[in-house]
Amino acid sequence: xxxxxxxxxxxxxxxxxxxxxxxxxxxxxxxxxxxxxxxxxxxxxxxxxxxxxxxxxxxxxxxxxxxxxxxxxxxxxxxxxxxxxxxxxxxxxxxxxxxxxxxxxxxxxxxxxxxxxxxxxxxxxxxxxxxxxxxxxxxxxxxxxxxxxxxxxxxxxxxxxxxxxxxxxxxxxxxxxxxxxxxxxxxxxxxxxxxxxxxxxxxxxxxxxxxxxxxxxxxxxxxxxxxxxxxxxxxxxxxxxxxxxxxxxxxxxxxxxxxxxxxxxxxxxxxxxxxxxxxxxxxxxxxxxxxxxxxxxxxxxxxxxxxxxxxxxxxxxxxxxxxxxxxxxxxxxxxxxxxxxxxxxxxxxxxxxxxxxxxxxxxxxxxxxxxxxxxxxxxxxxxxxxxxxxxxxxxxxxxxxxxxxxxxxxxxxxxxxxxxxxxxxxxx
Numbered sequence: 529x530x531x532x533x534x535x536x537x538x539x540x541x542x543x544x545x546x547x548x549x550x551x552x553x554x555x556x557x558x559x560x561x562x563x564x565x566x567x568x569x570x571x572x573x574x575x576x577x578x579x580x581x582x583x584x585x586x587x588x589x590x591x592x593x594x595x596x597x598x599x600x601x602x603x604x605x606x607x608x609x610x611x612x613x614x615x616x617x618x619x620x621x622x623x624x625x626x627x628x629x630x631x632x633x634x635x636x637x638x639x640x641x642x643x644x645x646x647x648x649x650x651x652x653x654x655x656x657x658x659x660x661x662x663x664x665x666x667x668x669x670x671x672x673x674x675x676x677x678x679x680x681x682x683x684x685x686x687x688x689x690x691x692x693x694x695x696x697x698x699x700x701x702x703x704x705x706x707x708x709x710x711x712x713x714x715x716x717x718x719x720x721x722x723x724x725x726x727x728x729x730x731x732x733x734x735x736x737x738x739x740x741x742x743x744x745x746x747x748x749x750x751x752x753x754x755x756x757x758x759x760x761x762x763x764x765x766x767x768x769x770x771x772x773x774x775x776x777x778x779x780x781x782x783x784x785x786x787x788x789x790x791x792x793x794x795x796x797x798x799x800x801x802x803x804x805x806x807x808x809x810x811x812x813x814x815x816x817x818x819x820x821x822x823x824x825x826x827x828x829x830x831x832x833x834x835x836x837x838x839x840x841x842x843x844x845x846x847x848x849x850x851x852x853x854x855x856x857x858x859x860x861x862x863x864x865x866x867x868x869x870x871x872x873x874x875x876x877x878x879x880x881x882x883x884x885x886x887x888x889x890x891x892x893x894x895x896x897x898x899x900x901x902x903x904x905x906x907x908x909x910x911x912x913x914x915x916x917x918x919x920x921x922x923x924x925x926x927x928x929x930x931x932x933x934x935x936x937x938x939x940x941x942x943x944x945x946x947x948x949x950x951x952x953x954x955x956x
Contacts, residue, residue, distance in 0.1 A: 544591055559617070562611055599630040600634050601661075616644050624650070626651055627657065636664065642666075643671055652677050659685070666689060668691070670698075670714075672695040680701050681706070690714060699723070703727065705730070706729060710756070718740070723743065724745075725749060728749050733756070733757055755773075758780045764787075766806070777801060779803065780805045782806060799823060799824065811830070815835060816840070830857070831853040832856035839859055874896065
């Protein structure tokens with residue numbers, strides 16, 4: 529492949545013609561994106577040979593050169609950049625050997641443009657990668673016809689202004705390995721049909737307006753390494769089927785009103801899990817001790833939920849942990865972590881804003897005590913009979929700073945003085 533073309537190092541490049549029809553389709557397609565003033569035939573008379581176009585690559589098929597990759601947008605200084613009146617040209621779909629098509633910062637907000645709803649089937653035999661990145665003017669829906677791209681392996685549609693539902697037809701892309709639709713305005717449910725993408729490695733539908741429950745059909749994604757559904761409106765609790773995803777490395781569900789509780793057991797099945805982000809998910813209940821059975825977990829975020837109970841001491845023994853966030857819950861009791869844990873984690877451990885949580889002063893290592901957490905008070909001695917308790921149900925603080933042992937010594941000395949004085953009076 530070449531951007532035009534290329535042979536082996538040290539060998540002359542093979543000479544081959546390019547179909548005139550293919551060349552004209554390439555010029556017309558690019559002109560529709562970069563503007564009518566672009567003189568392709570004059571500037572690049574041999575686009576797959578001696579005058580290559582930046583962002584265009586070609587491959588040799590049956591003795592002829594064909595464009596196989598096109599990247600539009602300001603990636604490099606001499607990249608093809610879109611005009612203010614950018615549009616899609618029908619000739620784009622005449623490039624029947626196109627494997628990669630990418631648009632970056634191409635469609636401005638001043639020129640609202642929709643992705644063509646039809647004709648994608650004309651690229652079904654070749655297209656493997658389709659990307660739309662950071663296009664504020666790209667609006668409308670994701671066309672259902674993208675589901676006809678039978679050879680598509682990567683569909684990336686990031687930070688555009690697309691709205692509407694995620695097309696269920698995308699579940700028919702049997703060869704898809706990466707599905708990224710983040711940073712749009714997509715709404716509606718996560719299609720259950722996506723569970724048919726058996727070879728999918730990464731699914732990122734984050735930063736949209738998706739709602740409803742996470743469909744149990746996603747349990748079929750046995751090869752998945754990333755599931756990112758952050759910043760949506762998903763409900764229905766944490767899906768138990770994720771524990772059957774042995775390949776899952778990153779599970780990101782934060783900022784969804786999921787509700788429910790953490791699974792009590794089964795975490796040991798997720799031997800590959802490295803990142804678990806469940807912050808701000810309206811979770812209730814306690815933190816199960818079984819979460820300490822995640823050998824590769826590096827990042828754990830359970831902050832800003834409604835979790836209660838104590839913090840399992842075994843969490844500190846997670847062999848790969850590098851960051852742990854438990855702040856903003858209703859956790860109580862004493863943190864049973866060592867001074868070495870606080871020293872190693874530093875600011876990457878957070879447990880503040882848990883009013884009933886405390887830590888042992890003996891476990892603190894200088895200034896490495898957990899920020900925003902009080903020192904546990906000595907509650908080993910039961911309160912004496914008759915001790916007054918304030919309206920909050922708590923024992924009031926003593927008003928004297930004198931140690932109890934000193935007070936007892938004074939009482940004993942006074943009693944002894946009175947006894948001696950009595951004996952003296954009797955003798956007199």
